[in-house]
Amino acid sequence: MKILVTGGAGFIGSNFVRLALASGHDVSVLDDLSVGDRRYLENLSLRFVQGSILDEDLVRQEVGTHDAIVHLAAQTGVPKSLANPRGDCQLNVLGTLNMLEACRAAQDGSERPRFVFASSNAPLGRQVPPATEDKAPLPVSPYGASKLAGEAYCLAYHGSWGLGTVALRFGNVYGPYSAHKTSVVAKFLDDIETSGSIVIDGDGLQTRDFIYVEDLARALLAALESPVKGEVFQISAGIETSIQTLSELIEAVVGQKVNSTHIEARAGDVRRNYSLIAKAATMLGWKPQVSLEDGLRRTYEWRLDWKSRH
Ligand SMILES: NC(=O)c1ccc[n+]([C@@H]2O[C@H](COP(=O)([O-])OP(=O)(O)OC[C@H]3O[C@@H](n4cnc5c(N)ncnc54)[C@H](O)[C@@H]3O)[C@@H](O)[C@H]2O)c1
Incomplete structure (x- = not known):
């Protein structure tokens, strides 16, 4: 086609x-x-x-x-x-x-x-x-x-x-080719790279798919x-995954201790999705x-490669 x-x-x-x-x-x-x-x-x-x-x-x-x-x-x-x-x-x-x-x-x-x-x-x-x-x-x-x-x-x-x-x-x-994105996975990876820490909205038990x-x-x-x-x-x-679980999976993928702080939940944020x-x-x-673990690992590897070339 x-x-x-x-x-x-x-x-x-x-x-x-x-x-x-x-x-x-x-x-x-x-x-x-x-x-x-x-x-x-x-x-x-x-x-x-x-x-x-x-x-x-x-x-x-x-x-x-x-x-x-x-x-x-x-x-x-x-x-x-x-x-x-x-x-x-x-x-x-x-x-x-x-x-x-x-x-x-x-x-x-x-x-x-x-x-x-x-x-x-x-x-x-x-x-x-x-x-x-x-x-x-x-x-x-x-x-x-x-x-x-x-x-x-x-x-x-x-x-x-x-x-x-x-x-x-x-x-x-x-996933890969998301260096310009501000969605949660891209943002957590960006924040870990720049400060070694992430900020979680609310209690982190809100879920996404x-x-x-x-x-x-x-x-x-x-x-x-x-x-x-x-x-x-x-x-x-x-699959319903909490933001807290996501942050733990990302921590395992990047292979370093990540400090997380919680701030007030965003107004209007949906609890489950x-x-x-x-x-x-x-x-x-x-x-x-592709499992979330595997996908996060591939995303992280892509970022390392992308940043080393651009
Ligand atoms: N990323 C997500 O999690 C997600 C979730 C649900 C739906 N979507 C939808 O998927 C689609 C793609 O999302 P994405 O995450 O790749 O976003 P993105 O911003 O990375 O890609 C959108 C592209 O559209 C281009 N664009 C914007 N305005 C344009 C215009 N007037 N004419 C031509 N090109 C224009 C941008 O330059 C950009 O390359 C969007 O319709 C989005 O609403 C994305």
Whole structure:
């Protein structure tokens, strides 16, 4: 397939393009480099277009020459969505609409182009865990609302025009090519490197569902290669891990004593978060393979190597 990856110079994108290339696909990346890092794509045999998903003409031109789109480019965080809800909406809702409109224009009666959308558990918001596909979304942040709108447009473009859309709700993703990220694994590793200590919000017993980025990349590819359309899938490890346990696993991986201090819990932080992933296993034939211990070790080794070269 000729695959267009929006946000391909970002964390998940740069991992996905490696898997897609290794699987024999032809890859183009559309990224404005507002956040991503061109160096993540060094020495890869792909086509790179620097530009924005908000540029309708560019998007239409790029989408038209591809068989499949992996749409990762987005405003990716809750705090930024709180600071600038309109900007979050513009990028995540109108940016996604631009992509889908370009797909609609490119439809030629065949199954192409397929469209895989990066969503998250944020649309489920204050739903009681575990996260499943059949629970009513109850977003609490503008980010949750904009990702929910993206999912809704994917479903609507399938319902109205038969477009091959699939939305994947990612858990907490970690792994290589995340030097620019501030999510908890990247932040703990950064803090250990600079100060030998970490700061844990609240009592540390809040839980998250961590998925290694290569497992996630396999889910994206499975969704692209599957005939399934008009569906939403939870994609994570399906394992509830406390932040306290995560910090202990990281301590073992880095092989040094890590001092941890606790500060007040963040306002609005969810207490528990994990997903059931049976639907993806059944319909996409996908299952995560990398344990948290192994994934953390690979992430740490990647960081050491990256820092020694950049
Ligand atoms: N990382 C996670 O844990 C996680 C969890 C759930 C969902 N997601 C979703 O997965 C996707 C990828 O996340 P990530 O962690 O790789 O983020 P990232 O910030 O590393 O990558 C996003 C990429 O999109 C690019 N981009 C931003 N605005 C753009 C625009 N207007 N036009 C073109 N490119 C643009 C950035 O430069 C960056 O390279 C996002 O949609 C995010 O919301 C991520």
